Amino acid sequence: MKKKKLMLIEIEKIPEEIDTLQSKEVNSLEYVYLSKLYNEGNEQILIVTFYSLEEKNAVFRVFFNHKTFITEFLLPEHRWSESTLNTLIDCWHGSDVAIPTNQHTEKQIRKFFSSTDNSYEAMQKFQRDLRKAQMDRRHKRETDVIDEKMKPVGSLPKNFETWLNEVALNFSRYIYYKRKTNRIIKGYCTSCSGQVEFIITKETPQLNVRHNQPGKCPTCNKKVTFKAVGRTTRQYDTATAAYMQKTDTGFLIRYFSVQKKYHEHYWKPEFSFSELVRAFYDNNSVVRYEYTYFRNTHKIRWCYANNIYNLDVACLYTRNIQQVLADTDLKYSCIYELAKNTDKFNINRYIYAYRYYPAYEYLVKLRLYRLVAGNTSYSSNSNGYSLNGNGIQQVLGINRLQLKQMQRLNGSGNHLSLIKNAGDVGVSLKDAHLELFMKWRINHYRLASVLRYVTPKKIIKYINQNMAYWEKNKDKYSFQSPASDFVDHWDDYLQNCVLLGYDMKSSFILFPRDLKLRHDEVMNLVKAEKKELLDNAISSLFEPLYTHFYFAWRGMLIRPPTSADEIITEGHKLHHCVGTGSYIENMAKDRCYIFFIRNAKHPDKPFFTVAFQNGRVLQCRGKLNCAMTNEVKSFIKKWQKKIGGTAHEKQELFF
Numbered sequence: 001m002k003k004k005k006l007m008l009i010e011i012e013k014i015p016e017e018i019d020t021l022q023s024k025e026v027n028s029l030e031y032v033y034l035s036k037l038y039n040e041g042n043e044q045i046l047i048v049t050f051y052s053l054e055e056k057n058a059v060f061r062v063f064f065n066h067k068t069f070i071t072e073f074l075l076p077e078h079r080w081s082e083s084t085l086n087t088l089i090d091c092w093h094g095s096d097v098a099i100p101t102n103q104h105t106e107k108q109i110r111k112f113f114s115s116t117d118n119s120y121e122a123m124q125k126f127q128r129d130l131r132k133a134q135m136d137r138r139h140k141r142e143t144d145v146i147d148e149k150m151k152p153v154g155s156l157p158k159n160f161e162t163w164l165n166e167v168a169l170n171f172s173r174y175i176y177y178k179r180k181t182n183r184i185i186k187g188y189c190t191s192c193s194g195q196v197e198f199i200i201t202k203e204t205p206q207l208n209v210r211h212n213q214p215g216k217c218p219t220c221n222k223k224v225t226f227k228a229v230g231r232t233t234r235q236y237d238t239a240t241a242a243y244m245q246k247t248d249t250g251f252l253i254r255y256f257s258v259q260k261k262y263h264e265h266y267w268k269p270e271f272s273f274s275e276l277v278r279a280f281y282d283n284n285s286v287v288r289y290e291y292t293y294f295r296n297t298h299k300i301r302w303c304y305a306n307n308i309y310n311l312d313v314a315c316l317y318t319r320n321i322q323q324v325l326a327d328t329d330l331k332y333s334c335i336y337e338l339a340k341n342t343d344k345f346n347i348n349r350y351i352y353a354y355r356y357y358p359a360y361e362y363l364v365k366l367r368l369y370r371l372v373a374g375n376t377s378y379s380s381n382s383n384g385y386s387l388n389g390n391g392i393q394q395v396l397g398i399n400r401l402q403l404k405q406m407q408r409l410n411g412s413g414n415h416l417s418l419i420k421n422a423g424d425v426g427v428s429l430k431d432a433h434l435e436l437f438m439k440w441r442i443n444h445y446r447l448a449s450v451l452r453y454v455t456p457k458k459i460i461k462y463i464n465q466n467m468a469y470w471e472k473n474k475d476k477y478s479f480q481s482p483a484s485d486f487v488d489h490w491d492d493y494l495q496n497c498v499l500l501g502y503d504m505k506s507s508f509i510l511f512p513r514d515l516k517l518r519h520d521e522v523m524n525l526v527k528a529e530k531k532e533l534l535d536n537a538i539s540s541l542f543e544p545l546y547t548h549f550y551f552a553w554r555g556m557l558i559r560p561p562t563s564a565d566e567i568i569t570e571g572h573k574l575h576h577c578v579g580t581g582s583y584i585e586n587m588a589k590d591r592c593y594i595f596f597i598r599n600a601k602h603p604d605k606p607f608f609t610v611a612f613q614n615g616r617v618l619q620c621r622g623k624l625n626c627a628m629t630n631e632v633k634s635f636i637k638k639w640q641k642k643i644g645g646t647a648h649e650k651q652e653l654f655f
């Protein structure tokens with residue numbers, strides 16, 4: 001049908017019946033329609049013109065042939081539309097809204113569509129069927145492409161199910177036990193499918209197992225969890241697993257959801273797995289597919305991913321990795337080593353991270369598996385690494401000894417953060433202490449702050465002495481652990497003690513018998529005389545800092561502030577944040593020092609301000625927070641050289 005020709009067909013006059021129809025029909029009636037047949041060459045066209053009852057005018061007409069239809073709007077302005085009657089006319093009312101003008105129209109329309117329905121329904125059905133056929137064709141074009149992509153995806157290795165069971169679900173092993181007598185426990189191991197029996201003697205009290213206790217199977221020697229028969233009705237374990245496979249243009253990763261259910265019949269668990277995601281890696285692009293409902297249909301099949309499934313952190317099948325990646329840019333990515341040495345990790349994120357930061361290969365080679373898996377799986381690059389750096393010092397910011405500790409412990413990002421925080425205050429934690437602090441989930445920064453005055457061993461002793469009280473009084477709304485709560489309070493208390501000029505070497509001060517009480521006491525003391533205390537603290541720092549850090553070179557000098565007021569004035573004059581309370585307080589608490597750089601000719605005029613912590617320049621800012629000029633940069637370099645490697649120790653003098 002050609003629009004230009006259709007337009008020229010004369011519009012049918014308003015039928016005379018319109019007035020009578022209006023009066024006798026229901027309120028919802030808005031349109032009446034009139035049909036006409038028109039021959040265009042060999043083609044027969046049905047024209048159905050719709051008249052508005054209210055406006056008494058032809059509003060639009062629909063042209064049908066046996067293949068398609070099109071609507072021409074006549075009012076309020078001329079335009080063409082592909083919409084169906086369903087959308088043009090309120091679809092909920094259907095034939096109540098529009099009716100044929102006369103029997104001739106009714107019969108003509110039915111005959112044209114060879115329909116036994118009423119004329120309005122006949123038009124609607126034709127339009128519906130046509131749209132559905134078009135949609136099916138569109139869908140088929142899409143699914144054909146997807147099916148083609150899936151063709152080369154082969155079968156899984158023969159041992160895959162065994163691998164899922166033994167490796168991906170390696171934690172899903174239980175001994176279901178029954179107590180026969182006081183001394184005899186009989187059980188069934190789901191790992192080796194065998195009976196076990198324990199005879200509890202005075203020498204083997206550990207065999208007197210409890211429900212949910214971890215242990216080992218005496219037969220297969222695998223780690224298991226003990227479950228009392230009758231107390232466990234249902235145990236439902238799930239895992240995600242991944243399998244890599246070569247393709248002509250790269251490789252793909254197939255993701256599986258794996259389930260194992262132990263009900264009353266624990267000796268016969270229900271095991272199942274389904275493949276839900278496929279990610280194709282070609283060159284540098286990744287296209288993901290998911291096994292789910294196709295668009296808005298009820299058909300379940302491979303579709304372009306909508307990110308319905310979250311299976312990214314998965315246990316990766318290792319036997320074929322090296323062969324799959326041999327000819328790709330991931331040849332040296334160490335994915336094999338990482339997969340071999342971690343339970344699960346985010347494979348896609350690791351690939352992505354490796355392509356941007358090849359340093360990850362180096363971290364895997366250093367056997368920092370947990371760190372890499374954790375960092376690429378769960379959090380962004382937030383642990384203060386510099387992945388563009390060279391060498392461990394630059395990349396992780398730790399020294400050789402600290403690295404050895406990370407390797408020994410297969411340390412996570414949390415381990416690293418604790419090691420670094422402790423290192424910043426010159427403390428290297430023993431492995432056992434470090435693990436204990438991790439277990440207690442103590443805020444690393446707070447812990448480091450306490451470590452400036454108390455040894456790790458004494459911290460642990462003091463926490464243990466106080467734990468009972470803090471566990472009992474744990475704040476329900478706090479996300480922290482009781483030990484962390486305790487250390488927070490302790491740190492607050494100690495910092496205030498420093499402000500008050502207390503003797504920080506006295507164990508009477510360091511380990512108060514009632515921390516909560518003393519904490520509140522010193523807090524009130526400090527509140528009452530804060531300004532004076534800060535001023536005193538900063539004034540008393542002037543002399544020792546001046547002796548160690550004063551320096552003059554090429555018309556510039558650097559010196560400490562004489563008072564808290566001087567720091568405030570500096571901040572106001574240079575319009576930067578150094579005058580705010582936290583800088584002054586941190587200096588008064590011996591955490592971070594402020595120094596002034598001045599022009600030697602105008603020694604009292606603010607110029608640049610330095611924040612200095614743990615032997616390092618944290619910041620150096622001038623007017624309006626501007627960065628260092630080249631002259632100031634050289635000056636700072638020279639100054640640092642002069643105070644040199646002893647800077648750290650020098651600061652420690654005042655701890």
Ligand SMILES: [Zn+2]
Nearest residue numbers: 189192217220
């Ligand atoms: Zn066993």
